[in-house]
Amino acid sequence: MATKKSSPAAATPASKAAAAPAPQPKKRAASKAAKPAKPAKAARPAKATKATKAAKVVPAKRAASIAAETTDLPTKSGLPASATVAEDGALLLEDWTPMGQCLDWRAGLQTWAWQADQLFDEQKVPNLAHDSGAISRRNADVLAAWCAGQDAAGTLPDEIVLVELGMGTGLHLRFLLDRFQHLCAQAQRDWYDRLAVYATDVSRGVLENARDRKLFKDHEAPLHLGMMSAFEPGIFRPLVQAEPVDLRGKMHAVYANYVLDLMPMDLFRRRTTEAGSQWQAVLARTWLAQPERVPVYVDLDVDTLRAAIAAGDFRALIALFPLTEVELRTFPVDLSNHPDLATLERLADYIEAELGADHELLTEGTVACHSGGALHVAARIVAALTPDGFASVRDVGLTTAALAAVPRTYSHYGPTAASGVNMVEFDDWFAQGGNGDGSGGVDAVVRCVAPDTDGPRHQASRLLCRMALPEVEAAFQTHFDADSFAHVEGLVARARAEADAGAALELYRAAMAREPDNWVLMTEAAKRALAGGLDPQLALLLATRGVGLNPEYSPDLWVIYGDAAWATGDHKAARQAYAYALEVNPRDPVAHYGVAFVDAERGEFRSAFAHIGEALAHDVDGTHRPQVLRLLDVCLRGQQQLRAEETERLARRALR
Numbered sequence: 001m002a003t004k005k006s007s008p009a010a011a012t013p014a015s016k017a018a019a020a021p022a023p024q025p026k027k028r029a030a031s032k033a034a035k036p037a038k039p040a041k042a043a044r045p046a047k048a049t050k051a052t053k054a055a056k057v058v059p060a061k062r063a064a065s066i067a068a069e070t071t072d073l074p075t076k077s078g079l080p081a082s083a084t085v086a087e088d089g090a091l092l093l094e095d096w097t098p099m100g101q102c103l104d105w106r107a108g109l110q111t112w113a114w115q116a117d118q119l120f121d122e123q124k125v126p127n128l129a130h131d132s133g134a135i136s137r138r139n140a141d142v143l144a145a146w147c148a149g150q151d152a153a154g155t156l157p158d159e160i161v162l163v164e165l166g167m168g169t170g171l172h173l174r175f176l177l178d179r180f181q182h183l184c185a186q187a188q189r190d191w192y193d194r195l196a197v198y199a200t201d202v203s204r205g206v207l208e209n210a211r212d213r214k215l216f217k218d219h220e221a222p223l224h225l226g227m228m229s230a231f232e233p234g235i236f237r238p239l240v241q242a243e244p245v246d247l248r249g250k251m252h253a254v255y256a257n258y259v260l261d262l263m264p265m266d267l268f269r270r271r272t273t274e275a276g277s278q279w280q281a282v283l284a285r286t287w288l289a290q291p292e293r294v295p296v297y298v299d300l301d302v303d304t305l306r307a308a309i310a311a312g313d314f315r316a317l318i319a320l321f322p323l324t325e326v327e328l329r330t331f332p333v334d335l336s337n338h339p340d341l342a343t344l345e346r347l348a349d350y351i352e353a354e355l356g357a358d359h360e361l362l363t364e365g366t367v368a369c370h371s372g373g374a375l376h377v378a379a380r381i382v383a384a385l386t387p388d389g390f391a392s393v394r395d396v397g398l399t400t401a402a403l404a405a406v407p408r409t410y411s412h413y414g415p416t417a418a419s420g421v422n423m424v425e426f427d428d429w430f431a432q433g434g435n436g437d438g439s440g441g442v443d444a445v446v447r448c449v450a451p452d453t454d455g456p457r458h459q460a461s462r463l464l465c466r467m468a469l470p471e472v473e474a475a476f477q478t479h480f481d482a483d484s485f486a487h488v489e490g491l492v493a494r495a496r497a498e499a500d501a502g503a504a505l506e507l508y509r510a511a512m513a514r515e516p517d518n519w520v521l522m523t524e525a526a527k528r529a530l531a532g533g534l535d536p537q538l539a540l541l542l543a544t545r546g547v548g549l550n551p552e553y554s555p556d557l558w559v560i561y562g563d564a565a566w567a568t569g570d571h572k573a574a575r576q577a578y579a580y581a582l583e584v585n586p587r588d589p590v591a592h593y594g595v596a597f598v599d600a601e602r603g604e605f606r607s608a609f610a611h612i613g614e615a616l617a618h619d620v621d622g623t624h625r626p627q628v629l630r631l632l633d634v635c636l637r638g639q640q641q642l643r644a645e646e647t648e649r650l651a652r653r654a655l656r
């Protein structure tokens, strides 16, 4: 049979695994161009990809809502009383609303609660960098510095309460605990034994995954899985019992990675005239395009959808994400009652002073990207710490005045929405004690510690604490400075660019010497070792080590393991590995292809056809279609040949 002659990896010009779809932020505004023209009805203004000129003054009620809704997740909907239909047939779902609180954004936030587990399993969230172990190592080292300081001062608590907010896969926390346990053993200290760990998220799905996949099975520290919202830090709702536990004032260490960027934000612009400051805000309205296509996505009529939205239930809307569109516009607003006005004025002053009055970014006024939700949530986290506790936060950040002055919208990961946190504003906010007048929920003594240089690709970490913690702050600044990431990042960048595979593998080897537990590096290196059949044994070694560290969350890694096992002749192990990949993500087209391939080799066409069907169904962008169709052809011919042989045998039998 033809399939026996080529390996799964060799069956495609590019390795199957290398061609796995990379998570891409979906830019919604761009979808407008693809929209088919429709007969004219009511006029709908052209959708803008960024702030456009003001058409009218924002209604007073809406302007007030900007002030009122900055700090809390709004559940109110600006659903128009009667259906508004645009000339192209699109239905208005929500009228003008502050951009970072609009229906599309709020549905994005609710998506986490309903679908976070699926988003992680399908690798739709770019979480690899923060789940690789590299951030966990750093956080474990900082935690050890905190324990050492407390121990030396004789103030180490019997129980150290450690909380991760928005833990996602939970891998960051697991690797942190691994490393911390190792550090404690090395230092011969009992700090690890004192831990009470709270692994939290707003998604029941990710918590159940952690429980069912036994993510923390190697850890003896009391580990509590449960819900905690960033809007209510400290209120812990266990997964298995109803009674919430109040941890406010009891948390010693809190971690929030890539959570603050989900919080509501606003985009303002200040124009300074002789009459004083005039503010504008970007508002958004959310449309449902092609309402006649709703039944393709959900079994619901449009009226029921509108009723669900009005009731704050966005599940159907989330399913309809491919049909939703957001229109953005700039409106003059009256911010005189905005709770963070002083912060905004300071931010705009700072940007103007940094960039200079003639800067091209300032010709239309000064953009103030207000990460209001992130600021207030961070303040609440600090308020819920013990007086000697600390919080470690990490996010994509607008780390310079020039970055903070660019008008921007938010990005989508699947239906979820996120926006870089304005770190210029964040640092100033804590330095000034909130609005500089003690308001904003910020204790004037909150310390916001930044490394000298923020990390690459605008990744920014901050340590927040209420009293000076010199050793902890020093450890944090060392471990989270861009310098501490530069060496490994440099090696990896060179390895990726290196044409010579052997030289590339040497660079990966050097990077792994620095980060021996980084399974993401192992995945990349194994892929490279496998490409072109270079060194399947090495690929298998790397993949084996990788899946030892992360058997739960990387279908890609299992697929590479499968390809490497196949290439070294162990087809049974290869099939098992592809099957494991499907346990993580049942919709992984590459893993389905892998199973189909091995089954086709064995002549098990019925199963092969089933997996080929799945591979095609889930390969929505058609990335793997050519190789899957080739395999389909092989299977059809193989089946036909089998049938011909059977028929011949039957004929021979009849003649006997």
Ligand SMILES: C[S@@+](CC[C@H](N)C(=O)[O-])C[C@H]1O[C@@H](n2cnc3c(N)ncnc32)[C@H](O)[C@@H]1O
Residues within 6 Å of the ligand: 109, 112, 113, 116, 125, 127, 130, 131, 165, 166, 167, 168, 169, 172, 201, 202, 203, 206, 228, 229, 230, 231, 256, 257, 258, 259, 262
């Ligand atoms: C971008 S992911 C980051 C996950 C993980 N911390 C990481 O670094 O990979 C955001 C996580 O925050 C959770 N989340 C969403 N809204 C939240 C909220 N209001 N409070 C706490 N967590 C939230 C999501 O379910 C998701 O697991």
